[in-house]
Amino acid sequence: MSHSNPPSPHRFAGNGPLKGRIRVPGDKSISHRAIMLGALAVGETRVSGLLEGEDVLATAAAMRAMGASVERGPDGVWSVHGVGVGSLLQPESALDMGNSGTSTRLLMGLVASHPIDVTFVGDASLSKRPMQRVITPLSQMGAAYEARDGDRLPLLSRGISPAVPITYRLPVASAQVKSAVLLAGLNTAGTTRVIEPVPTRDHSERMLRGFGAKLEVGEENGARIITVHGEADLQPQTITVPGDPSSAAFFAVAALLVEGSDLVIENVGLNPTRAALFDVLRDMGGQIEELDRREVGGEPVADLHVRHSALTGVDVDPAIVPAMVDEFPILFIAASMASGTTTTRGLEELRVKESDRITAMANALTLAGARVEEREDGLIIRGTGGDPLPGTPDGAAVTTHLDHRIAMSMAVAGLASSDGVEVDDTTPIATSFPTFMDLLEGAQG
Template identity: 45%
Template sequence: MELVLEKVSKLKGNIFIPGDKSISHRSLILGSIAQGETRIYNFLNSLDCLKTLECMQALGAEIELGKDNSVKIKGKGLYGLKEPKDILDVGNSGTTIRLLAGLLGGQDFYSVLNGDASVRKRPMKRVVEPLRLMGADIWGRKDGQFAPLSIKGSKLNSFQYTLPVASAQVKSALLLAGLYAAGGTIIKEPLPTRDHTEKMLEIMWADIKISPPEIKIKGGKELRGTDIFIPGDISSSAYFIAAASILRDSQIIIKQVGVNPTRTGIIEILKKMGTKIDILNSQIKSNEPQADLMIEYSKLKGVEIKK
């Protein structure tokens, strides 16, 4: 395929951004272990998300992907997944391997997670170690530091755990494991991270209590399938927001994009730099805030960005 890029002098018009990647991953996993039907709208049909879909199908979930990027899932309930016949291939998706490690740690069967060369270089011990503390039997190269990960599902114990490094993926893996643990699991994070897993668990009737920086989840309660409306991905929107900010006479509106406060750092920073960004038509769908963003060209100034 040949791609031709031409210089533009300004940006004008409305933009619809594809669905949020993080929410798409989580909706597939939680919809598969919920009771009843889950319907997902504006699913991100990307390679990483499709790897999560394929892995959940290999675990027995009934998932149909529509041409309009809608997804229908017939949930199997917490204890309805089955042992896969082959290795679960996550491709290049670090989100898939880390979240599924948490899910599979509490199953009553054996499974293996593997990915491409890049995934096999990514650190896994940050998720393997706390799962082992819960009683999960997980093995991997260099004592669980790297994939492939071999998992023999076990009866998990609840625990209290403070994340040494802020990580939404590790937090989400432990919340998924907590669904299968006896008693209440408490997770504390040193800094706020994206909270899509917690928000989705709430609308699926999990026994979860969110008191930042602490989350408590009780295991054993079945989830309920629901409709999930996925907003546009704020991370993918960032390029258009930045471009409209610096191209003279630009004005764009990005429609129905997610504005979860844990993800809007770029908006806050660009506003400090002088970018004119108006947030319009704010609403909550599927427990996630979304809005239209109107961005206009502005003269920017330098700012100090702190963690």
Template identity: 45%
Template sequence: MNKTIAKVKNGIHGTIVIPGDKSVSHRSLMISALCDGQTVHVKNFLRSADCLSTLEAIRALGVTVKENEDNSLDITGVGLQGLQEPQTIVDAGDSGTLLRLMMGLLAAQPFLTTFTGDAALHKRPMGRVIKPLEMMGAKIVGRKDNTLLPITILPNEKKNFHGITYEMPVASAQVKSAILLAALTAGVEVKIIEPVPSRNHTECMMRAFGINVETNGNEVVFHPAERLQGPKTIEVPGDISSAAFWLVAGSIIPNSSIVLKNVGVNPSRTGILDVLRDMGADIVETNRYESGGEAIADIHVKSAKLHGTAFGKDIMPRLIDEIPIIAVAALFAEGETKITGAEELRVKETDRLHAIAEEFNKLAPAITELEDGLIIKGGLPLKNSEAFSYDDHRIAMALAIAGAAGEGVEISHPECVNISYPEFYDTLSNVQI
């Protein structure tokens, strides 16, 4: 069934409580599970399809997780060596984060784990995660020369593992996190060198659990820990990748003023704020605080006249997931926007560069697809049209905001937003006057 999004007539207003951060929700489950008999209370856990897949995977490994009515969890850890062999194949659904981080978490375990996933995840490359894990001593087999699902992690022992210094060819928080989790469970020291710093949620949460992780520029050094002692409570911040849709909507829909509550403003994720401010957006942060090593703030955004900009690979790790909605901002900005260094988008849930060019051009013929990015001509009139989500949650939500700010849109396969933001369409209706 298609989803019809109508043009917003009188702006969007009010307060939006942003759902929990997907990246932090995944990590809160995995790292809390390794605490030594301690129960960690996780508030604002994101109950999206991806994160629920991780919850079930952690339970399959013998960890007790209590789900509470207020979207919180109580996770009772089993220690660094207390995970158990799953009784069946672990289904990662559509979650690349689950699969890649779990490969690290389980690389040094003395039991066998096999992963599968949905059709899209079966196409996503896993070789760049498996390579450093094998360098450390992991034994991993999979389809197409150990690069694609199904993937099996063979039983192993800590004595077969050793530390490495790994220079990453491409900045990737998921590859980095897999290495760090493997080092944690194997008890070895590792040094990771990135071309540019990527998201640091794993490092922040490890430090909150008492683990010594040093960061110096582009280098991350992990020192082994004998046991984990976590905080009693972790508040998962609102996901800035979800907030991004309202940051852009509030900027480009005339007569808008909205407050986004409890948004994660970890500097490794705030590239979207830098780019929008560079485009002329009216964005103010207030009420900053910290939980679980993560910076959190309220963000007030008002409609503003935007202008084009240009950015590339240096900032890309800080906003890679926000490119679809930044492209929408560029459609409504004055002048041209050029995005480069975004070739990573070709191996996300879909080829997002192609999806953006193909579907957004149905609304306005404004986008030229590059090998590693996009050129977007702003200010062209938009028309109402039907567009395909490619079953990609971020494409669907970006199309919805483009339609709301333009002349409406009919979205085919709209339900994919459940991957990260199940309440998205209801929220879009509730903030309209």
């Protein structure tokens, strides 16, 4: 990501226990899908807790351009009046996706089975991202594409109706490709099937069912098979978007580490494909209790009651890496103050995130006084046994590499340190969690 803003350094230091009740922003994956499916249902869908970031607003603008009414009410509740499956209109100009790969790939699926031509454009970063993985199955269904360099934005999609139902085996684990094919199947007569050798996050399946689509999930030879029946007739819903478990993770770890903390994080999404971190923290001895477990829009949700706890190091099973790939930076903070050693393996994917998160976290933690050994595929961390980390020396700041998760993880480390942790730049935090600093201050008094 390129930032034109000057860096905004900040020193994070302990300011007492975290108390009371907080709410973290809504889940981005679910926010996108609520707007898209609401726009395909006839009648009014109401959405509370929508994540109002630029990516989700790009989805809202696209659905508006194709005939749906998508408006934010004065109470912060969004109202979506949909046009019905099969009734999306030809947009008058190109759809600007900004930086959102999710919007682009899911919407390509949605429009593939409508008889309309849609041009997708995006910012410099999105225009570098390959779209071939969705073009391949959608072309088999009958849609046609013209794109820069074959599969880059700007991209023109020529949809077709009736489209051809297909059975598609995912060559690479991707929830976005799976979702694109299922969304195209909504307006395709017959059964559209996706075969998924490795399970990926299942927000699309859950929400499609919630809106009344006929969808089955089965298993064959160890692979998941998802079948959607078209043409679907979606019913409008009232949805409260669950809080993003990745955002809740920072506050859960802060409350576990800071003495005297007793915090409730409300409305956290606990989809099993996303929430493995909380299980690992419980294995380490963390007191994280689920209150009022419920289902909202097909998603499991609960309020998490977190209390300061003595943690013990663990050997993290590589099999659960996909269900917590974004949460390792904050897990490393918990591990650095546990008793004993925490070992993580199978994390090669972390080297190609917004930054190389393995090296970046090893360097940041070492600067703050933690004992860390870096391996090719993970970190080995010897904890302090519950003592605070020393913190960063005067005049030294941890380098966040413009990576929001490293910035927020080291902020939490600062709260549980003796002398505080200086973070070189907090501007990237706004990309994923604009209210982070305010919530942190509010919870500490």
